[in-house]
Amino acid sequence: MTLPATTTLDQARARADRIRASAVAVADWLADIRGAYAARDWEALGYPTWQEYLDGEFGEHRISLPVEERREVVGVMARAGMSVRAIAPALGVSVGTVQADRASTVQNRTVAEPEAPRRVQSLDGRSRPAYQPLRVVPAPPPEPVVLTAEQVAAIERQTQQAREDSERRAAATNLRSVLTYLTSTVLTPDQLADDYTAVLADFPHADLEFARDTMTAIAKRSADAYA
Incomplete structure (x- = not known):
């Protein structure tokens, strides 16, 4: 079951306007984009999906960041509980790029920084594990050798x-x-x-x-x- 939006039309519209206006101010943009995702603003504004919300509201105002700064932003968004599939369209990059940035952020993280969450909020609003556990499939036993x-x-x-x-x-x-x-x-x-x-x-x-x-x-x- 998809969770309902937790925002009003006016709140969602005001936040979208701020995101467009503060696209050059990364800290402000980051705070509002995380808020929009958490409150599911796309539903309040009549968009079927997060992707369509981003395309419709910020297609010409999509933020563009240098690699190092983007990696830091990816780390912040991930620690806030956003999934990789939600982060990628917000930054205008591929899922693979976000995964690589995420790996780099984890590798270079200092001890003082907080751990990434064990669960993230998916696009449908559900809470899921941040990383899928590796499934080890045991090899089938060898066939018995029958000699004539x-x-x-x-x-x-x-x-x-x-x-x-x-x-x-x-x-x-x-x-x-x-x-x-x-x-x-x-x-x-x-x-x-x-x-x-x-x-x-x-x-x-x-x-x-x-x-x-x-x-x-x-x-x-x-x-x-x-x-």
């Missing part, structure tokens, strides 16, 4: 293959260490045989034979490679 039996089997094969490759690389590294020790000239072959016989005494004979055959195959392939 073939995909599961493929992943298991890849995992098994990776495990076997890792074991083979580790075995090759260990074998290289053993061969480095065996080919050293510190001990004689008989001494090395005695050492490894003691270390490998608990290994099954079949495993030792498999290891012997493996070493024989490695020696043969190495010999063929360097032949």
